[in-house]
Amino acid sequence: MISRLRAQHGSGLHETNTYLGQKYIVADSSLIPELLQVLRDQEQFDYCVDITAVHYPQREKQFEVVWILYSFQHNDRIRVKASYAEVDSVPSAVSIWPAANWLEREVYDMFGIRFEGHPDLKRILLPDGWKGHPLRKDYGIIQQDQEWVQINLGIESGQ
Amino acid sequence: MTDRTSHLELEQHEKTFLDSNELIINMGPQHPATHGVLRVILKLDGEKVLGTECVIGYLHRGVEKIAEHRTYTMFNPYVDRMDYVAAVSNGLGYCEAVEKLLNVQAPPRANYIRVILTELNRLASHMLWLGTHALDIGAITPLFYTFRDREEILKIFEKYCGARLTTHAFRIGGCSYETYEGFEREVKKFLDFVTPKIDQYEELLTTNRIWLERTKDVGKISAKECIALGVTGPVLRASGVKWDLRKAQPYAAYADFDFEIPIGQNGDTYDRYIVRMQEMRQSLRIIDQAIGKIPDGPIMAKIAKVMKPPVGEIYHSIEAPKGELGYFIVSDGSTQPYRVRVRPPSFVNLQALDMMVRGALVADVIAVIGTLDIVLGEVDR
Numbered sequence: 001m002i003s004r005l006r007a008q009h010g011s012g013l014h015e016t017n018t019y020l021g022q023k024y025i026v027a028d029s030s031l032i033p034e035l036l037q038v039l040r041d042q043e044q045f046d047y048c049v050d051i052t053a054v055h056y057p058q059r060e061k062q063f064e065v066v067w068i069l070y071s072f073q074h075n076d077r078i079r080v081k082a083s084y085a086e087v088d089s090v091p092s093a094v095s096i097w098p099a100a101n102w103l104e105r106e107v108y109d110m111f112g113i114r115f116e117g118h119p120d121l122k123r124i125l126l127p128d129g130w131k132g133h134p135l136r137k138d139y140g141i142i143q144q145d146q147e148w149v150q151i152n153l154g155i156e157s158g159q
Numbered sequence: 160m161t162d163r164t165s166h167l168e169l170e171q172h173e174k175t176f177l178d179s180n181e182l183i184i185n186m187g188p189q190h191p192a193t194h195g196v197l198r199v200i201l202k203l204d205g206e207k208v209l210g211t212e213c214v215i216g217y218l219h220r221g222v223e224k225i226a227e228h229r230t231y232t233m234f235n236p237y238v239d240r241m242d243y244v245a246a247v248s249n250g251l252g253y254c255e256a257v258e259k260l261l262n263v264q265a266p267p268r269a270n271y272i273r274v275i276l277t278e279l280n281r282l283a284s285h286m287l288w289l290g291t292h293a294l295d296i297g298a299i300t301p302l303f304y305t306f307r308d309r310e311e312i313l314k315i316f317e318k319y320c321g322a323r324l325t326t327h328a329f330r331i332g333g334c335s336y337e338t339y340e341g342f343e344r345e346v347k348k349f350l351d352f353v354t355p356k357i358d359q360y361e362e363l364l365t366t367n368r369i370w371l372e373r374t375k376d377v378g379k380i381s382a383k384e385c386i387a388l389g390v391t392g393p394v395l396r397a398s399g400v401k402w403d404l405r406k407a408q409p410y411a412a413y414a415d416f417d418f419e420i421p422i423g424q425n426g427d428t429y430d431r432y433i434v435r436m437q438e439m440r441q442s443l444r445i446i447d448q449a450i451g452k453i454p455d456g457p458i459m460a461k462i463a464k465v466m467k468p469p470v471g472e473i474y475h476s477i478e479a480p481k482g483e484l485g486y487f488i489v490s491d492g493s494t495q496p497y498r499v500r501v502r503p504p505s506f507v508n509l510q511a512l513d514m515m516v517r518g519a520l521v522a523d524v525i526a527v528i529g530t531l532d533i534v535l536g537e538v539d540r
Contacts, residue, residue: 125215125540135224141224
């Protein structure tokens with residue numbers, strides 16, 4: 001499968017490797033929409049297990065978005081990773097796997113990464129008016145949106 | 160609230176309230192049948208559901224953020240607080256994920272203890288589901304029965320590790336506690352005790368006319384829709400997909416045991432009930448096989464006190480009572496994880512609620528929330 005993908009999209013795949021027995025692909029962000037579609041349609045990765053992100057503030061492209069896919073037919077998993085800068089928006093996978101809907105909303109909520117083409121991109125776990133994206137590395141562990149807490153909860157601080 | 164409901168395409172009626180047929184009501188967050196603090200905004204036409212919107216996050220504690228500020232060992236008890244009715248499964252998934260990252264393996268004795276406790280926990284979780292689900296639908300008796308019998312499992316947990324609910328039973332590298340004196344005898348006694356009890360629950364419900372009316376053809380979801388929406392666990396199996404991570408990608412000692420994967424055909428609430436009941440019997444079968452032949456040996460692998468997994472990442476998932484529970488851990492080579500992502504089955508399964516209840520009645524929404532078996536601690540993390 002990897003060799004097939006390599007033949008088709010060779011230049012866009014920065015790395016295809018296995019770590020601890022798990023396959024992963026590091027792809028160029030421009031290739032992502034096409035690659036995800038190919039993985040579902042041709043390689044039968046019909047189940048989108050998870051979409052998440054990792055924040056690397058020291059990198060030029062700070063966010064690494066990770067798609068974890070599973071194929072029922074082959075009983076196989078693969079991780080697709082691509083890097084994005086803060087201003088970039090990531091192509092939404094909702095049209096490929098409807099399961100991506102809430103998963104992308106959570107990534108947006110926690111990291112502030114925008115998904116292009118998402119039908120209803122808004123916060124999911126935090127309240128709508130909240131400021132900041134907690135899973136970014138520059139967001140402190142006891143940091144909170146004081147203003148929101150004071151207005152909505154009527155208390156000085158949630159700590 | 161307009162921003163929350165805008166996607167439901169509310170028509171702006173100039174008529175009076177009585178002329179308009181469409182009604183928006185809130186179910187929850189303080190509602191006994193939403194199994195925690197779940198708020199569902201329902202768009203109704205009389206009694207018919209036109210659309211729903213789930214508002215979640217009331218129990219959000221930032222577990223993934225906390226993980227980045229704790230060592231691998233310190234984070235272990237936190238995972239119990241996600242799906243708090245199946246804390247043992249949460250712990251198993253996390254410990255195994257970190258073990259993989261460290262490239263160590265739990266000794267066989269530890270794996271057998273893990274399987275026994277995890278299956279007992281699956282029973283406890285399914286019992287709690289059955290009691291509350293039946294209560295939601297209007298059958299009060301099963302709740303008393305299942306809670307009475309679940310108590311016996313909690314007693315075993317308490318004797319084993321001192322805690323009943325948030326057990327923190329396992330450690331990275333194996334188990335912290337040796338089985339107590341008489342553990343095997345008590346588990347065997349429990350098996351003999353609970354087998355007729357499950358028949359009793361089935362006697363109350365399986366052919367009960369009211370139960371059938373309330374669950375048959377309610378909240379139907381096909382296998383294709385389940386896969387597209389990422390729904391796993393008993394819900395997926397009730398739609399006819401024979402897929403269980405314990406068989407598909409065996410972990411712990413599951414490869415050693417003989418058990419079936421029960422499946423349904425119609426993907427309705429009744430089939431999900433049947434699948435879970437059969438899963439309880441299969442869990443008993445696994446425990447029965449494991450309890451007689453727990454191997455001797457150490458219960459902890461040789462593992463450094465200060466854990467520093469090599470730089471890299473891992474995704475490991477297990478079959479929790481609710482579905483696929485996955486941990487994606489990124490290590491930067493330090494004592495604390497760089498990122499921990501939990502893939503919660505309840506969160507992903509809850510997404511299917513809207514599809515399952517469109518066109519149904521308000522009372523069916525209650526049945527469907529019950530049958531999805533969500534735990535809000537895990538949805539919100």
